[in-house]
Amino acid sequence: MKQGHVISHEKRKCDKLFQPLLLGFFTGYPVNICYEHHAALAPLLQFHLNNCGDPFTQNTVDFHSKDFEVAVLDWFAQLWEIEKDEYWGYITNGGTEGNLHGLLIGRELHPTGIIYASKDSHYSISKATRMYRMEIETINTLVNGEIDYADLRSKLLLNKNKPAIININIGTTFKGAIDDLDLVLQILQKCGYSNDRYYIHCDAALYGLIVPFTQHVKTITFKKPIGSVSISGHKFLGCPMPCGIQITRKGYITSLSTKIEYIASVDATISGSRNGLAPIFLWYSLCMKGRAGLQQDAKMCNENARYLKGRLHKAGISTMLNESSIIVVFERPNDPKFIRHWQLSCTRDMAHVVVMPGITRETIDNFFKDLMQERKKWYQVGIIVPPCLADDIGSQNCLCSKQKMRH
Numbered sequence: 001m002k003q004g005h006v007i008s009h010e011k012r013k014c015d016k017l018f019q020p021l022l023l024g025f026f027t028g029y030p031v032n033i034c035y036e037h038h039a040a041l042a043p044l045l046q047f048h049l050n051n052c053g054d055p056f057t058q059n060t061v062d063f064h065s066k067d068f069e070v071a072v073l074d075w076f077a078q079l080w081e082i083e084k085d086e087y088w089g090y091i092t093n094g095g096t097e098g099n100l101h102g103l104l105i106g107r108e109l110h111p112t113g114i115i116y117a118s119k120d121s122h123y124s125i126s127k128a129t130r131m132y133r134m135e136i137e138t139i140n141t142l143v144n145g146e147i148d149y150a151d152l153r154s155k156l157l158l159n160k161n162k163p164a165i166i167n168i169n170i171g172t173t174f175k176g177a178i179d180d181l182d183l184v185l186q187i188l189q190k191c192g193y194s195n196d197r198y199y200i201h202c203d204a205a206l207y208g209l210i211v212p213f214t215q216h217v218k219t220i221t222f223k224k225p226i227g228s229v230s231i232s233g234h235k236f237l238g239c240p241m242p243c244g245i246q247i248t249r250k251g252y253i254t255s256l257s258t259k260i261e262y263i264a265s266v267d268a269t270i271s272g273s274r275n276g277l278a279p280i281f282l283w284y285s286l287c288m289k290g291r292a293g294l295q296q297d298a299k300m301c302n303e304n305a306r307y308l309k310g311r312l313h314k315a316g317i318s319t320m321l322n323e324s325s326i327i328v329v330f331e332r333p334n335d336p337k338f339i340r341h342w343q344l345s346c347t348r349d350m351a352h353v354v355v356m357p358g359i360t361r362e363t364i365d366n367f368f369k370d371l372m373q374e375r376k377k378w379y380q381v382g383i384i385v386p387p388c389l390a391d392d393i394g395s396q397n398c399l400c401s402k403q404k405m406r407h
């Protein structure tokens with residue numbers, strides 16, 4: 001086969017593969033496809049950029065983008081209210097690496113500490129506990145997905161002889177629930193844990209760029225006694241390659257920092273080579289959008305999520321949407337083909353749509369219309385009925401026939 005034919009064959013394969021992305025069918029995962037980096041930044045793909053080592057130490061080799069990395073970190077440090085000379089951070093490969101790093105700092109500061117994480121936490125948290133061979137206390141969740149504060153309190157009291165390393169979810173993966181950081185801090189104090197007996201890592205993978213713009217009170221701020229915050233760069237902000245931002249207190253990083261002669265740098269990161277293109281793409285997005293643009297996106301997604309929830313509820317479909325959330329949880333569609341077509345994510349009898357900036361009202365209307373048409377077929381005979389979601393999303397949100405009879 002000639003080279004030209006191979007290329008056009010591969011291109012057709014790619015076009016087919018990426019069709020759901022281009023058509024906006026990618027509804028179940030937090031991917032923001034609304035960016036135009038590729039036009040302006042594509043020429044950069046000719047360069048190999050590698051930011052290995054510490055972002056604040058310039059390497060002796062020149063193929064890196066650490067100036068952009070530090071500019072992005074400064075932006076987030078300002079957002080999360082920590083002074084330039086008091087923070088340390090780096091651009092990670094994604095939210096998972098941020099969680100691994102945050103919990104590692106917690107473990108270095110408290111080698112005998114126990115990790116406390118709710119059962120709705122992302123799987124990277126249990127991955128970290130296995131990697132670091134740490135003890136974990138899994139905490140129940142409330143029906144909306146928030147950490148169960150009473151369960152946390154009783155487990156903290158049971159383990160008072162050991163420090164606590166707590167993962168706080170600023171938006172859980174499936175239900176988009178935001179743990180009440182202030183309440184957790186109060187519980188720690190009431191249980192007798194002084195500031196030097198705990199470490200808090202905030203996993204803000206998706207919501208780290210939503211809550212600052214939708215909530216009146218500052219949820220994430222280093223003015224509170226938290227140790228680290230991580231976020232995924234490719235989620236709400238949007239970036240063609242997976243990446244993330246990790247910020248912690250400068251004083252906490254010394255124990256992790258090692259001098260590496262080979263790269264002429266110090267290193268406190270998890271990865272070796274790090275993607276040097278990601279900081280430039282992130283920096284570009286932040287400059288193009290600014291806080292005002294992000295606020296607009298957050299407001300629009302919030303409103304669109306409420307719109308979808310309203311349509312589902314009116315049609316008699318069990319659904320739930322947390323406050324400030326963009327994740328609409330509803331009954332699991334009864335057809336794998338439908339799930340695949342709309343790229344939905346499902347757990348037990350639930351599915352969710354993450355209403356990202358690319359999910360327009362038109363996409364929502366098309367999705368809703370398709371769901372209603374298909375649903376008629378699934379449930380027309382009456383042998384199969386929609387699932388009861390009372391335990392998963394609360395009886396007030398469940399509209400199955402059993403709940404209707406009960407009311």
Ligand SMILES: Cc1ncc(COP(=O)(O)O)c(C=O)c1O
Pocket residue numbers: 093094095096097099121122124169171172173174203204205206232233242243244
């Ligand atoms: C709450 C939460 N934390 C962490 C992650 C992991 O992020 P990443 O996929 O960027 O590694 C996710 C991903 O969905 C998430 O929802």
